Amino acid sequence: MDSNILICRSEDFLSSEIDGEMVMMNIETGAYxxxxxxxxxxxxxxxxxxxxxxxxxxxxxxxxxxxxxxENDVLPFIQLLLEQKIILRN
Numbered sequence: 001m002d003s004n005i006l007i008c009r010s011e012d013f014l015s016s017e018i019d020g021e022m023v024m025m026n027i028e029t030g031a032y033x034x035x036x037x038x039x040x041x042x043x044x045x046x047x048x049x050x051x052x053x054x055x056x057x058x059x060x061x062x063x064x065x066x067x068x069x070x071e072n073d074v075l076p077f078i079q080l081l082l083e084q085k086i087i088l089r090n
Contacts, residue, residue: 003053006090049090
């Protein structure tokens with residue numbers, strides 16, 4: 001995945017934090033999704049459109065992990081969010 005891709009939140013999802021988890025609902029389908037701590041961090045980072053490499057840099061600082069570890073964990077997750085249209089290419 002190209003880390004220069006600009007991504008943003010889909011407007012089809014409403015979100016709320018409950019007990020430390022980000023719970024989201026697709027307003028078109030009514031489907032619910034819960035994000036873990038890292039997913040919540042990514043969601044919060046894309047309030048405004050952001051490049052994937054900037055998200056990775058922010059998460060590396062937040063979780064004190066190496067670039068390799070962060071990319072291995074985050075890139076497949078971002079791909080999944082894109083496939084489910086939770087986030088969009090901007």
